[in-house]
Amino acid sequence: MKISELRECERPREKLLVQGASALGNAELLAVLLGSGTPGQSVIDISNSLLAKAGWRLDKLFSLSVQDMEATEGIGPAKAAIVQAAFELGRRFLVEKADAPSVPLVSGRSVYELMIPRLKGLDHEECWMVLLDSLGRSGGVVRLTMGGFDSTVLDVRQIARTAVSAGAAGIVLVHNHPSGDPRPSDADCRMTDRLRHGLEAVCIDLVDHVVVSDHSFFSFAENRLAKA
Numbered sequence: 001m002k003i004s005e006l007r008e009c010e011r012p013r014e015k016l017l018v019q020g021a022s023a024l025g026n027a028e029l030l031a032v033l034l035g036s037g038t039p040g041q042s043v044i045d046i047s048n049s050l051l052a053k054a055g056w057r058l059d060k061l062f063s064l065s066v067q068d069m070e071a072t073e074g075i076g077p078a079k080a081a082i083v084q085a086a087f088e089l090g091r092r093f094l095v096e097k098a099d100a101p102s103v104p105l106v107s108g109r110s111v112y113e114l115m116i117p118r119l120k121g122l123d124h125e126e127c128w129m130v131l132l133d134s135l136g137r138s139g140g141v142v143r144l145t146m147g148g149f150d151s152t153v154l155d156v157r158q159i160a161r162t163a164v165s166a167g168a169a170g171i172v173l174v175h176n177h178p179s180g181d182p183r184p185s186d187a188d189c190r191m192t193d194r195l196r197h198g199l200e201a202v203c204i205d206l207v208d209h210v211v212v213s214d215h216s217f218f219s220f221a222e223n224r225l226a227k228a
Helices: 012-019 026-034 043-053 058-063 066-070 077-099 108-119 156-165 186-200
Strands: 126-132 138-146 170-176 205-212 217-219
Touching (some): 012 026, 026 043, 043 058, 043 066, 066 077, 077 108, 108 138, 108 170, 108 205, 108 217, 126 156, 156 186, 170 186
Parallel strands (some): 170 205
Antiparallel strands (some): 126 138, 205 217
């Protein structure tokens, strides 16, 4: 059915203006972003096709490339760019919200909540360092690697220099497992020990190493697999 054939109160844009964005389903919200359909498909049809390509999951839709989106009939470069821009704005909002409170990071959960806006939905590994002050509050985050994580990639001396330059009292190492399983590998354990010993030489504490996936995390400190 064409959007013009719907009652005005059922049209996505008009519905949003009257009832608010929370009243719309995912396909309707996408339809507002996409704006228009094609002669053969309504914008709702195109939205449903795009969601179907992502398995009806927004985290999978977030991970689709422009090329993947363009493979959907009715989606060209402009519409794909709009969807990606909307997701990036949402991600940046979550990063700002997570960074706002200056409270101690007292658990693996608090580290996870700080970092998941940066790492959720990625199809590659990234490793980050959270700089901590003497009260355990975040003094900033630094991305260390992209695309892989092992003992040959991570530069312990550079991490120590960065932490010392920032005046950090301690750090938390964070990296993601795109597979969805946050349990650490043997290489993760070796790297944690290596980094802990390297930081001890410059009197900086490795407070924790947190491995995150989209929906869960593993804390070395809380599981006592590394001194923290």
